[in-house]
Amino acid sequence: IPCLLIYETSEVIKQGTVSVAGSRTMISTLEVQIEGYVQGASGEAVLNGLAQIQKEVQVAMAADTSIGSLAMDSIPTGAEISISSEGKKPTGSNRVTYQIEYAFAEDAPDVPTGTP
Numbered sequence: 001i002p003c004l005l006i007y008e009t010s011e012v013i014k015q016g017t018v019s020v021a022g023s024r025t026m027i028s029t030l031e032v033q034i035e036g037y038v039q040g041a042s043g044e045a046v047l048n049g050l051a052q053i054q055k056e057v058q059v060a061m062a063a064d065t066s067i068g069s070l071a072m073d074s075i076p077t078g079a080e081i082s083i084s085s086e087g088k089k090p091t092g093s094n095r096v097t098y099q100i101e102y103a104f105a106e107d108a109p110d111v112p113t114g115t116p
Helices: 043-063
Strands: 003-018 024-039 073-084 091-105
Touching: 024 043, 043 073, 043 091
Parallel strands: none
Antiparallel strands: 003 024, 024 091, 073 091
Protein backbone atom coordinates (compact mmCIF):
# COMPACT_ATOMS: atom_id res chain seq x y z
CA ILE A 1 0.00 0.00 0.00
CA PRO A 2 -0.42 2.56 -1.59
CA CYS A 3 -1.77 0.81 -4.68
CA LEU A 4 -4.24 1.21 -7.54
CA LEU A 5 -6.82 -1.23 -8.85
CA ILE A 6 -8.35 -0.63 -12.28
CA TYR A 7 -11.34 -2.68 -13.37
CA GLU A 8 -14.43 -2.63 -15.57
CA THR A 9 -17.85 -2.69 -13.91
CA SER A 10 -20.26 -2.53 -16.85
CA GLU A 11 -20.50 -2.00 -20.59
CA VAL A 12 -23.38 -0.87 -22.79
CA ILE A 13 -23.07 -1.48 -26.54
CA LYS A 14 -25.20 0.18 -29.23
CA GLN A 15 -25.16 0.13 -33.00
CA GLY A 16 -23.36 3.06 -34.54
CA THR A 17 -23.03 3.38 -38.30
CA VAL A 18 -23.53 0.90 -41.14
CA SER A 19 -21.23 1.12 -44.17
CA VAL A 20 -22.26 0.66 -47.80
CA ALA A 21 -20.62 -2.79 -47.63
CA GLY A 22 -22.91 -3.64 -44.70
CA SER A 23 -20.33 -3.75 -41.92
CA ARG A 24 -21.53 -2.19 -38.69
CA THR A 25 -19.67 0.00 -36.27
CA MET A 26 -20.64 -0.48 -32.65
CA ILE A 27 -20.39 2.18 -29.93
CA SER A 28 -19.50 1.00 -26.44
CA THR A 29 -19.78 2.90 -23.19
CA LEU A 30 -17.52 1.20 -20.69
CA GLU A 31 -17.66 2.03 -16.99
CA VAL A 32 -14.25 1.75 -15.34
CA GLN A 33 -13.33 2.10 -11.67
CA ILE A 34 -9.88 3.34 -10.64
CA GLU A 35 -9.51 2.56 -6.96
CA GLY A 36 -6.61 3.75 -4.80
CA TYR A 37 -5.69 2.37 -1.38
CA VAL A 38 -3.66 4.10 1.33
CA GLN A 39 -2.57 3.24 4.87
CA GLY A 40 -1.32 5.90 7.27
CA ALA A 41 -0.47 6.78 10.84
CA SER A 42 -3.67 8.82 11.23
CA GLY A 43 -7.01 9.45 9.57
CA GLU A 44 -5.72 12.80 8.38
CA ALA A 45 -2.69 11.14 6.74
CA VAL A 46 -4.99 8.68 4.98
CA LEU A 47 -7.27 11.48 3.72
CA ASN A 48 -4.27 13.42 2.44
CA GLY A 49 -2.94 10.32 0.67
CA LEU A 50 -6.32 9.61 -0.90
CA ALA A 51 -6.65 13.22 -2.08
CA GLN A 52 -3.21 13.00 -3.70
CA ILE A 53 -4.08 9.73 -5.47
CA GLN A 54 -7.35 11.17 -6.78
CA LYS A 55 -5.56 14.25 -8.06
CA GLU A 56 -2.89 12.18 -9.84
CA VAL A 57 -5.49 9.87 -11.42
CA GLN A 58 -7.61 12.78 -12.65
CA VAL A 59 -4.60 14.68 -14.03
CA ALA A 60 -3.32 11.56 -15.84
CA MET A 61 -6.74 10.73 -17.31
CA ALA A 62 -7.33 14.36 -18.37
CA ALA A 63 -3.98 14.43 -20.16
CA ASP A 64 -5.20 11.79 -22.64
CA THR A 65 -9.00 11.60 -22.79
CA SER A 66 -8.80 9.45 -25.95
CA ILE A 67 -6.56 6.92 -24.13
CA GLY A 68 -3.93 6.71 -26.82
CA SER A 69 -6.50 7.30 -29.61
CA LEU A 70 -8.33 4.08 -28.64
CA ALA A 71 -11.40 5.89 -27.27
CA MET A 72 -13.63 8.72 -28.42
CA ASP A 73 -13.74 10.16 -24.90
CA SER A 74 -13.30 9.38 -21.22
CA ILE A 75 -15.27 11.30 -18.61
CA PRO A 76 -15.09 11.16 -14.81
CA THR A 77 -18.59 10.51 -13.48
CA GLY A 78 -18.09 10.10 -9.73
CA ALA A 79 -15.79 9.55 -6.77
CA GLU A 80 -16.16 7.88 -3.37
CA ILE A 81 -13.90 7.81 -0.32
CA SER A 82 -13.97 5.15 2.38
CA ILE A 83 -11.88 5.08 5.58
CA SER A 84 -11.49 2.28 8.10
CA SER A 85 -9.73 2.20 11.48
CA GLU A 86 -10.23 -1.53 12.06
CA GLY A 87 -6.60 -2.60 11.50
CA LYS A 88 -3.36 -1.59 13.23
CA LYS A 89 -3.27 1.59 11.12
CA PRO A 90 -6.07 3.54 9.47
CA THR A 91 -6.64 2.62 5.83
CA GLY A 92 -8.74 4.14 3.11
CA SER A 93 -9.80 3.80 -0.46
CA ASN A 94 -10.82 6.26 -3.11
CA ARG A 95 -12.80 5.05 -6.12
CA VAL A 96 -13.04 7.29 -9.19
CA THR A 97 -15.51 6.18 -11.88
CA TYR A 98 -14.98 6.92 -15.57
CA GLN A 99 -17.19 6.35 -18.57
CA ILE A 100 -15.10 5.52 -21.60
CA GLU A 101 -16.76 5.62 -25.01
CA TYR A 102 -15.15 3.82 -27.92
CA ALA A 103 -16.09 2.36 -31.28
CA PHE A 104 -15.28 -0.98 -32.87
CA ALA A 105 -16.27 -2.99 -35.94
CA GLU A 106 -18.89 -5.59 -35.07
CA ASP A 107 -16.71 -8.35 -36.54
CA ALA A 108 -13.58 -7.17 -34.65
CA PRO A 109 -14.69 -6.34 -31.06
CA ASP A 110 -11.12 -6.53 -29.75
CA VAL A 111 -9.88 -3.71 -32.02
CA PRO A 112 -11.08 -0.23 -30.97
CA THR A 113 -11.37 2.13 -33.94
CA GLY A 114 -11.32 5.31 -31.87
CA THR A 115 -14.13 6.99 -33.79
CA PRO A 116 -17.22 5.63 -35.56
